[in-house]
Amino acid sequence: MFTLRSLEVFYWAGRLRSFSKAAEKLNTTQPTISQRIAAMEETVGEPLFDRMAKPIALTRVGRTLFGHAELLLRQVAAMERDLELNRHLHCRIRLGVSETIVQTWLSRFLEQASRRFPNMDFDMTVDVTPSMLIALQNGEIDIALMLGPAVLEGFTCVKLKDYPLRFYAIPGLVPDELLTYQKAPTVPILTYPRNTYPFDYLRELVFQKTGQPPRIFANSSISTIEKLALDGIGVALVAAGTLGAAKVDNILQPVPSEIDLPPLRFYAFYPLGFGSEMLEELAAIAQRVASEDSR
Incomplete structure (x- = not known):
């Protein structure tokens, strides 16, 4: 009925509550997102999004489909991880990072991350923690290496290192x-x-x-x-x-x-749910490199 790509488009539009943010996340255009959602709605026979809401919101049918889509996408991601298929996938990670890390061990992190994921590209933003917190919650970056800890609904954080x-x-x-x-x-x-x-x-x-x-x-x-x-x-x-x-x-x-x-206490923050598998690995790499940097 639906392709995995269509389910992925729908999932991110629903999670980020924005067609434009979903397009940025998936490295495509907003019209492409709108066309796929419209095709899915035609198949279902009902709207999946309330477009009058600000921001857009899932309808009752949309919420039902969202649960199924997340389950299927998680299963596919688990299969790719077990078969190590994700190692060879070409993807783009939007990384937010504090300048303290830029000045210390960021290069070693990128080197080890590229060794683990040879086809991974990084879009990097160097900023202060308050700005990165907002960008993370708005879906504008995928993972942030910044000051913490902090409690963010739907996100987890991994301790990296303290700097006096x-x-x-x-x-x-x-x-x-x-x-x-x-x-x-x-x-x-x-x-x-x-x-x-x-x-x-x-x-x-x-x-x-x-x-x-x-x-x-x-x-x-x-x-x-x-x-x-x-x-x-x-x-x-x-x-x-x-x-x-x-x-x-x-x-x-x-x-x-x-x-x-x-001291300054640094953590890796990333969202939970589908799409977090690779981010979890990146956080583990950051944790290992930060630990090595303190020796």
């Missing part, structure tokens, strides 16, 4: 070479953007201790933070091991500080 937060600066920038709470409102601190954990936590902590907010120069680019720190603009607050100059040329020095912040 450290202060770095050129020698002589911080008086007496110790960054205290009292110095934080006067010495610029170069760190991650607003609405991220380091920015918000640091601001609140210093404000509680001194009654004044710290001077924070926020930036989403670690390389930019590093350049500003090298130029003596301020003290960099980043995950340990992410600054090239601090690791190689020894120009930026760790700055002792009485300001103690919890």
Whole structure:
């Protein structure tokens, strides 16, 4: 009655509640999605979607078909996994990743993922966690390597690695070479953007201790933070091991500080259900590479 491809199109349109998002997910066009859904509705004799709803919603018949479609697609995916057919399938994964991981072990992850899935292509988005959370829930990315943990309905997360937060600066920038709470409102601190954990936590902590907010120069680019720190603009607050100059040329020095912040905790987030089998394998690869990176 229906081809597997038609069921897959219907499944993703129903899950994402959008023909356009289903088209992006399946690397096709919205008219193609609409045509397949229309053909399925003609076969069933009833609408599968309420197109007047915002966003679109499955009808009663659509919900019934959705349950059967998911079951069939899961069985096919299990067969492909058992026969290792998915290893050779050509697919595109939309990957969201935090820059801390870009600066540390992302290349090794991509290398091992490509070895496991030779025909897998990656569309990568480097962004902050709040933005990636929204993109993940909207179906705009398939898997995200970002800060956590977080409880997202319909998603799971796998622990990757903790990164201690450290202060770095050129020698002589911080008086007496110790960054205290009292110095934080006067010495610029170069760190991650607003609405991220380091920015918000640091601001609140210093404000509680001194009654004044710290001077924070926020930036989403670690390389930019590093350049500003090298130029003596301020003290960099980043995950340990992410600054090239601090690791190689020894120009930026760790700055002792009485300001103690919890580490950055990274997780792999991906949706549950059909389509998660390959994402689960990618999360396991990320977990293994992150573990190796800490040795």
